[in-house]
Amino acid sequence: MAFYNKNEISDDKGRLYYFDNAKFILIFLVVLAHALSPLQSGSRFCEAAWSVINYFHMPTFIFISGFFAKRYISKSREIKVQRVVTYIILYVAAQVFVSLFEFLVLGKIFPPSLLNARSSLWFLQCLIAWHILLPVLDRFKPSFILPFTFVFGLLVGYESGAANFLALSRTFVHLPFFMAGYYFKQEYFEKLFRVKYKIAGLAVIGIIIAICALFPDTSISSIITCNTPYDKIAALRDMPVWLMWTSRLFFYVIAALLGFSFLTLLPRGKTVFTSLGSKSLSVYILHRFLYLAYLDYKWYLPFEGGWGIVLISLIALVITLLFSVKPFTIPFDLLQKANPKFIYKSKS
Numbered sequence: 001m002a003f004y005n006k007n008e009i010s011d012d013k014g015r016l017y018y019f020d021n022a023k024f025i026l027i028f029l030v031v032l033a034h035a036l037s038p039l040q041s042g043s044r045f046c047e048a049a050w051s052v053i054n055y056f057h058m059p060t061f062i063f064i065s066g067f068f069a070k071r072y073i074s075k076s077r078e079i080k081v082q083r084v085v086t087y088i089i090l091y092v093a094a095q096v097f098v099s100l101f102e103f104l105v106l107g108k109i110f111p112p113s114l115l116n117a118r119s120s121l122w123f124l125q126c127l128i129a130w131h132i133l134l135p136v137l138d139r140f141k142p143s144f145i146l147p148f149t150f151v152f153g154l155l156v157g158y159e160s161g162a163a164n165f166l167a168l169s170r171t172f173v174h175l176p177f178f179m180a181g182y183y184f185k186q187e188y189f190e191k192l193f194r195v196k197y198k199i200a201g202l203a204v205i206g207i208i209i210a211i212c213a214l215f216p217d218t219s220i221s222s223i224i225t226c227n228t229p230y231d232k233i234a235a236l237r238d239m240p241v242w243l244m245w246t247s248r249l250f251f252y253v254i255a256a257l258l259g260f261s262f263l264t265l266l267p268r269g270k271t272v273f274t275s276l277g278s279k280s281l282s283v284y285i286l287h288r289f290l291y292l293a294y295l296d297y298k299w300y301l302p303f304e305g306g307w308g309i310v311l312i313s314l315i316a317l318v319i320t321l322l323f324s325v326k327p328f329t330i331p332f333d334l335l336q337k338a339n340p341k342f343i344y345k346s347k348s
Contacts, residue, residue, distance in 0.1 A: 032317075099112060157247075
């Protein structure tokens with residue numbers, strides 16, 4: 001097939017290629033950000049690239065997850081609880097295997113836990129929490145829920161206990177993105193394809209990249225990752241307590257602007273990588289094993305420097321492509337099909 005067919009926008013079942021394109025590019029950015037992470041100290045380019053990517057890649061992923069959460073609650077108010085069960089099965093399996101890898105292969109010593117997610121697995125914990133909360137939140141008007149979750153996301157930074165346990169901090173900080181996606185209508189995406197929005201998107205991305213490159217102090221990694229209370233962020237120690245929330249407000253604004261810009265520039269038609277977008281989950285979990293070894297064995301050292309950064313970016317792309325195809329996706333397809341009917345009540 002051609003690299004890009006702009007006239008073919010959905011498959012026979014009506015699945016829009018636009019969203020699969022988004023998920024493939026976003027999961028590549030997840031892998032790339034992890035690859036660049038240990039190289040930041042020696043390169044301003046890496047530092048700026050890491051900041052720009054991390055400002056928006058997970059908020060945009062979460063926004064899209066919220067958009068598709070509409071299918072979780074039927075028009076008759078019936079909840080498709082199987083989705084939550086699937087996320088729980090995936091999380092527990094991933095948590096166990098990542099923990100075993102760290103303990104048996106990398107020799108890490110840590111208290112075993114199912115409640116404290118191992119690194120990137122926090123996203124699965126959040127998906128479970130958001131889908132549990134959604135039937136309750138859906139009872140309220142969007143005009144109330146969106147401001148409420150936004151303000152709550154700002155205030156939760158003052159709670160020292162909301163950190164990595166059950167991913168509480170990230171759950172509530174990212175909840176506004178999830179709910180915004182849930183309320184976003186498909187016809188709104190049609191407006192994003194207008195040329196004026198694409199031009200605006202390019203301008204926004206260019207400006208924010210320039211800001212992150214010229215003023216690296218504006219990018220506070222602990223704010224961007226959303227899992228650290230304000231009082232434990234070194235960069236905020238000299239800021240008055242009552243103003244600390246403004247740092248997260250800055251994150252929200254940049255994340256929203258970059259996410260909007262990214263969505264305006266996505267290819268709408270079928271591309272050579274579209275079919276791989278539906279396999280982002282396998283990439284998300286499997287690349288974690290390589291990333292842990294990459295850090296522990298310092299595999300990143302040969303990539304310090306200009307051409308090394310180019311090479312590690314290409315490797316990140318290859319990893320994304322590799323983990324998006326069989327046989328790597330088979331275990332995840334099977335886990336997602338798991339349906340333990342014996343735990344459900346009879347409808348009668």
